[in-house]
Amino acid sequence: MSEITHQPPDQQLLSLSVNGERHELLAESRRTLVDALRHDLGLTGTHVGCEHGICGACTVLVDGAPARACLMFAAQAEGREIRTVEALxxxxxxxxxxxxxxxxxxxxxxxxxxxxxxxxxxxxxxxxxxxxxxxxxxxxxxxxxxxxxxxxxxxxxxxxxxxxxxxxxxxxxxxxx
Structure with a gap:
């Protein structure tokens, strides 16, 4: 993994634990967890449906509990264990x-x-x-x-x-x- 040396002011460095692996990424504060999983980490098994938390297509496990990844910011996932469908x-x-x-x-x-x-x-x-x-x-x-x-x-x-x-x-x- 390459080291990030410059951090734009509207982004923050995140360290996410997903499916037992640690990932670092730069993300805007408003980036949802579903977008970070799909677009930044390439874990496209988590689907984007309604983007309002109603349909459940984006459900992942956060510390073992089901959560809607479209309603959660990626920054909120720091320090928590995320599991996606790829881990099954x-x-x-x-x-x-x-x-x-x-x-x-x-x-x-x-x-x-x-x-x-x-x-x-x-x-x-x-x-x-x-x-x-x-x-x-x-x-x-x-x-x-x-x-x-x-x-x-x-x-x-x-x-x-x-x-x-x-x-x-x-x-x-x-x-x-």
């Missing part, structure tokens, strides 16, 4: 689908795909907090994001299936009581 992959270089991504594929929960990264990150944060969630709770959580292809039922089924598999995996490892 498994295997060498994260090139294989993660368990949640596989569940979405198996249950046909991706229709046009535009909203999918936001749903994946919303679900990832929710399942980390509520691994024993019921379908009703999952349905209520996914209502926070918009899908114009009306894929909610298959999205709920995919998240529920992933949660069940994760619980079974924990039990197989002997961590069930």
């Amino acid at each position: 992959g498994e295997g060498p270089g994260g090139r294989e689908l993660g368990d949640l991504q596989r569940a979405f594929t198996e249950h046909h929960a991706l229709q046009c795909g535009f909203c999918t990264p936001g749903f994946l990150m919303l679900a990832e944060g929710f399942l980390a907090e509520r691994p024993d969630a019921t379908k009703e709770e999952i349905r209520e959580v996914v209502a926070a994001n918009l899908c114009r292809c009306t894929g909610y039922q298959t999205i709920v089924e995919a998240i529920d299936d992933c949660a069940a598999r994760r619980r079974a995996s924990v039990c197989e490892e002997g961590s069930c009581g």
Whole structure:
């Protein structure tokens, strides 16, 4: 990474931790996190939809909790751990689908795909907090994001299936009581 020697007055040097890697960038104070992720860091899996925090296409995890990247300034992300959809992959270089991504594929929960990264990150944060969630709770959580292809039922089924598999995996490892 090259060293930045001159800082324009309307910009600030930011150090962001994204998907476990530290990134430094110069950004205007008003630069949103979604724009910094997409345009400065090249992480285009986070989509820009409504830019008003309504649709959820820009959902990322901030310190493990789902957050709308279009409503957050990049400067607000300093000192916090950001996870994007690119971090969900498994295997060498994260090139294989993660368990949640596989569940979405198996249950046909991706229709046009535009909203999918936001749903994946919303679900990832929710399942980390509520691994024993019921379908009703999952349905209520996914209502926070918009899908114009009306894929909610298959999205709920995919998240529920992933949660069940994760619980079974924990039990197989002997961590069930």
